[in-house]
Each structure stands twice: as C-alpha cells, then as structure tokens.
Amino acid sequence: MRRRWSDRRRVAWLIIVIADAGLLVWGAMAVMAPDILRIGYESFTGRSWPELADTSPMTPEFITLLFRLLGAYNLAFGVLAIAIAAVALRHGDAWAWWALLVGNTIAFGAPMTYDQIVGAIGPFELLEYAATFGIYVALAVTAPLSWGGAVKPMNDLTGSAAAHGVPPLRPGARARRLGGMQIGVHVIKYIVAPLDRWLYRLTRGRILSTGRPIGPILLLTTTGRRTGKSHTTPVFYVREGKRLIICNVNPGFEHENPWTLNLRAHPVATVQVGRVVTAYRARVATEQEVERYWSHLVDIWPAYQVYYARGEQRVLFVLEPA
Numbered sequence: 001m002r003r004r005w006s007d008r009r010r011v012a013w014l015i016i017v018i019a020d021a022g023l024l025v026w027g028a029m030a031v032m033a034p035d036i037l038r039i040g041y042e043s044f045t046g047r048s049w050p051e052l053a054d055t056s057p058m059t060p061e062f063i064t065l066l067f068r069l070l071g072a073y074n075l076a077f078g079v080l081a082i083a084i085a086a087v088a089l090r091h092g093d094a095w096a097w098w099a100l101l102v103g104n105t106i107a108f109g110a111p112m113t114y115d116q117i118v119g120a121i122g123p124f125e126l127l128e129y130a131a132t133f134g135i136y137v138a139l140a141v142t143a144p145l146s147w148g149g150a151v152k153p154m155n156d157l158t159g160s161a162a163a164h165g166v167p168p169l170r171p172g173a174r175a176r177r178l179g180g181m182q183i184g185v186h187v188i189k190y191i192v193a194p195l196d197r198w199l200y201r202l203t204r205g206r207i208l209s210t211g212r213p214i215g216p217i218l219l220l221t222t223t224g225r226r227t228g229k230s231h232t233t234p235v236f237y238v239r240e241g242k243r244l245i246i247c248n249v250n251p252g253f254e255h256e257n258p259w260t261l262n263l264r265a266h267p268v269a270t271v272q273v274g275r276v277v278t279a280y281r282a283r284v285a286t287e288q289e290v291e292r293y294w295s296h297l298v299d300i301w302p303a304y305q306v307y308y309a310r311g312e313q314r315v316l317f318v319l320e321p322a
Helices: 002-032 036-045 049-055 058-089 094-118 123-141 173-179 182-203 258-265 287-300 303-311
Strands: 217-223 230-236 238-240 243-250 268-273 276-284 313-321
Touching: 002 036, 002 058, 002 094, 002 123, 036 049, 036 058, 049 058, 058 094, 094 123, 182 217, 182 230, 217 243, 217 258, 230 243, 230 258, 238 287, 243 287, 243 303, 258 313, 287 303, 287 313, 303 313
Parallel strands: none
Antiparallel strands: 217 230, 217 268, 238 243, 243 313, 268 276, 276 313
16 A cells, blocks of 8 residues: 555656646746747737837836746746655655645646636647646645544544554654744744644644644634633644543743633633534643653653743643533
C-alpha cells in the first residue's frame, strides 16, 4: 500500500512540474514578447492596436506593462511551483499540497479568465485547461486526507492506538519547533486556531491546516463567563473510556486562556470529535490525574512541556458526559 501511494505521488508531482513548466513558458513569453496582447485586444474590442496608439499613446504602454507584470508573476510562480512540487510535495509535505492548490488556482485562473473575456480560445488556450485539469487530478490523488470515514480516537488510553490499527501520530519537526517558540504561540492563537476551527467543521476533523491532523483534536465550545456567547476552539485531547482529558499550559507571557476561565465559570460544554457532537461537564483534574495524563498529552504536543518549563502554569480538565 505504501509503495502504491509513493508511486501515485511520484506521478502526481511530475504532472504538476510539467504543467507549471508550461505556465513558466507562458510567463516568459508574456514578458519578452507582449505583442500577443494585441491579438486579444483586437479580438475583444474589434478595433486595431495602432488605432488605439494613435488615439491614446500612453494607454497601449500601460496595458503592455500590466501584461508584462502578469507574465512576470506567472514566470516567478512557475519556478517556485516546480521547486515545491519537485522537493516538498515529492516528500509528502502537507503544506506543499496546499501551496500548490491555492497557487495554481490563482496562476492558471488569471490567464484563463483573460482568455474567456477576450474570446481568445484556441489550441494554446485549451492546453491551459488541460494543464489545470491535470494539476487538480494530481492534487486530488495525493490530498493529505484520511479517507477512511469517521475520525478515529488515536489516543484512547484504555485501548491505545494499536487497538485501532493505527500508529500514534506525532507532530512533525516544523510543528514542534513552531509550537515551542513565542512567535509560534501567537501564530497558532491568531491564525492556525481560527483556520483549524473552520476546517474541522467543514471536514469533520479529517483535514486541518497541517493537512492530516497531527494528533487527536476536538472542538471545544464553551460559554463566555461575561458575555454568555459561545466560543469554540480546537484542543488536543486524550481519551480514557468515556472521559476526555484536555489541558492548557501558560508559557508565562500570556494571560490565562479564555476557554479555561469559561470552563471554570460554566462547566458544561459542547465537544465535537469527528462528526459526533456531545455535551460534557468539565472539572479540574486532581493531582493524581495530572500525573497520570500529563505524559500522554506531552507525547501528543511536546510544546506543552516547553511552555510548562517556562511558566510553570498548567491546568488539566477532565470532561465527562453530561
């Protein structure tokens, strides 16, 4: 199975490299030979390019400059996309998949939209459509998703990951380094967490900002202690039977996380694990429970230990069905 996946990824990155090489050629042609713009202008307006130059001499120069800039963008993106596909996607990095999906959608979408507007649909333009189709197929077969249905509880202490037929997931080196840095804390808080909240709801936890989840994650919805409004945040968890254990560690340079304050004020919260949404009642873990669960939580997200070493402030909650 692993060999089949490796072959699939190899074919996929080759398709993307070939398609983006074509985009690179188009960009180079737009930069060095912008005269092709005249064909599009005359087809769209029904007027001649020399007539435009006679009427408004600066207008053709400005339009040509914009066309050259579009070509330069496609040229630069083509080089970057080829490098990403040949190195990062080839080795299975989830961020590369996302970068190529978004980047190629924009890079191919712009000239294709231009072609449709000016009515320039010919053999060359059809190659753009074919290349775009090839890229989407290549990305579809290498999507960093778990296609096996509902999300599996990776860290059930009563059965462990082996009981579910999967190895325990660990964060990659990049995520580990980012999570242990002060700037990483802010990136996760203000960028990653909101994005993951949206992706989790959309895909029921199958895919997050890292691609496939790097550990067992749930969506915790608490009631604001002051506003009474609902607040949802993604949180790593450990499962033991019907219990879910979550934690927050203050690295020392931030105030206490709002969701921990909310749980203290309103212990009943809503939890989504995969597609299942359940009401839970939270309580602060006892010292014995902290000792029991702490190592498992650190195993999921090692940055917890880094935070605790800095701030020595941690709180674990035990969630039990309400």
